[in-house]
Amino acid sequence: MPDFDVVELGPTDHPEAGDEAPDFTRPLVNDEFWEDRSLSELTDEGRVILIFTPMIASYAAKYVWDELTERGWNEGDARIVGVSASTPYAHSSVIADNDYPFELFADPANGVAERYGIAHDLDGMAGVSEPRTAFFAIDSDGVVEASWVATEWPEFPEYDDLEEQLDLV
Amino acid sequence: MSAPSESPITLYRLQACPYCERVVALLEEYDLEYASRYVEPMHSERDVVKRVAGVRSVPVIVDEETGVTMAESGNIVEYLERTYGEHGKAQGAAAGGDD
Numbered sequence: 001m002p003d004f005d006v007v008e009l010g011p012t013d014h015p016e017a018g019d020e021a022p023d024f025t026r027p028l029v030n031d032e033f034w035e036d037r038s039l040s041e042l043t044d045e046g047r048v049i050l051i052f053t054p055m056i057a058s059y060a061a062k063y064v065w066d067e068l069t070e071r072g073w074n075e076g077d078a079r080i081v082g083v084s085a086s087t088p089y090a091h092s093s094v095i096a097d098n099d100y101p102f103e104l105f106a107d108p109a110n111g112v113a114e115r116y117g118i119a120h121d122l123d124g125m126a127g128v129s130e131p132r133t134a135f136f137a138i139d140s141d142g143v144v145e146a147s148w149v150a151t152e153w154p155e156f157p158e159y160d161d162l163e164e165q166l167d168l169v
Numbered sequence: 170m171s172a173p174s175e176s177p178i179t180l181y182r183l184q185a186c187p188y189c190e191r192v193v194a195l196l197e198e199y200d201l202e203y204a205s206r207y208v209e210p211m212h213s214e215r216d217v218v219k220r221v222a223g224v225r226s227v228p229v230i231v232d233e234e235t236g237v238t239m240a241e242s243g244n245i246v247e248y249l250e251r252t253y254g255e256h257g258k259a260q261g262a263a264a265g266g267d268d
Contacts, residue, residue, distance in 0.1 A: 032217035033181070033206040041175070092209060 007153040009132055013117040014149050021050070021138045022115040026105040028081070029091040034106065040142055047078040048138045049166060052113060052131035056086040056094045056104065060154050064133065065100050067159060074101040076168055078137070085110040085130040118149055133157075137166040178203035181218050181229040183210060188242040189228040195246055199253040 015021055021039065028037040042048050051068075053061035061084060073080045082104040084091070091104040105112065113119040113131035120132045133156065134149040146165050148157050163169050178196065180203050182189035196203050208215045212225045222229040224240045231238045235252060239245050 027207070032215075033208045035204055035206045088207065096214070 006155070009120065009151055009153050012132075012149055014134065014147065015116060015136070015144045017144055017146055019144050021136060021142050021144050022112075023142065024105075024112045024115060026083075026107050026112060027088045028103050028105050029088050029095065030103045031092075031095050031100075034088045034092065037105075039138070042079055042081065043138055043140055043142045045079070046140055049073070049078045049080050049168070050136040050138055051080065051082045052116070052118060052134040053082060053084050054130050054133065054154075056082075056084040056090050060133065061094075062098075063156060065094075065098065065102065068102070069098070069100055071159065071163070073168065078166075078168065079103075081105060083107055083112050083131060085113065085128070120153065135162060135166060176202045176204040177233045179206060179231040179233075180204070181206050181208055181221065181227050181231075183208060183227050186227060191242050192228045192230065192245050192249070195249050199249065201249075201253060 021043075023038060023040045025036050025038040027034040039048070039050070051064065053064050055061060065082070068080065080102050082102060084104065085107055087108050088106040091106050094100070095102070095104065107113070110119055110129040110131065113129070116131070116134070116136075118132045118134050119129050122128045122130060132150045132153065134147065135157065136147045137145040139145050145167065148162055148165060178201055180189070180192060180196070182193070182205055184207060206217070208218055208227060215225045215227070218227060218229050219225050221231060222238050222240045226240055228242055228245060229238070229240045230245050237248065239248055
């Protein structure tokens with residue numbers, strides 16, 4: 001018997017391929033400043049990969065962003081943007097400390113994850129909710145093309161498969 | 170890395186900075202559309218402000234309508250009053266000209 005416990009997260013009701021991606025406006029943090037931007041402003045400019053992670057300073061978020069940095073997801077045609085339930089200050093520090101070539105939406109109240117049906121209340125952190133790890137490929141019309149949503153906590157995708165699924169190869 | 174704002178005026182600001190709030194109050198009074206870009210508390214980390222305005226202090230305003238980039242809240246307030254205030258000439262036209 002394993003001496004650790006992977007938490008089953010239960011079913012979700014997240015947007016699937018063909019569904020419209022819920023639009024939202026939040027501070028989008030880059031390596032120099034943050035500013036309110038909406039998802040639709042970004043998709044108007046082209047394809048977007050929207051990536052939800054646990055709070056930005058957690059190891060679970062670090063695993064994701066380190067992996068995507070190493071894989072050079074920023075070098076493709078799609079715009080890669082993250083979302084986590086951390087403050088703009090935390091996002092700013094983590095981007096600077098790790099030289100991440102990505103932009104991150106700050107959503108401390110976790111309302112975006114709520115709208116995407118992937119909010120996760122944290123046990124032992126009263127009042128704190130964050131997204132489960134999830135990836136959405138969204139086309140320039142704001143329609144979901146493909147998605148991957150964690151069903152366990154923690155859970156990480158098989159990145160080679162994911163790149164194929166999200167058409168990033 | 171980030172596309173230009175859709176608003177004609179961009180305000181570089183720091184959270185809870187009274188000098189910035191003074192400018193915000195005037196932008197709101199004149200009902201001007203503006204985008205807020207929040208920067209870091211540490212001066213040394215404000216490269217974007219330095220690049221845009223040549224200084225590391227905030228507030229800094231960039232007004233695409235008039236092509237003006239300006240630092241120092243006192244100067245900005247004066248500029249906004251002159252350009253968009255009751256006696257302002259600009260309202261949609263290019264700024265400039267003496268009264």
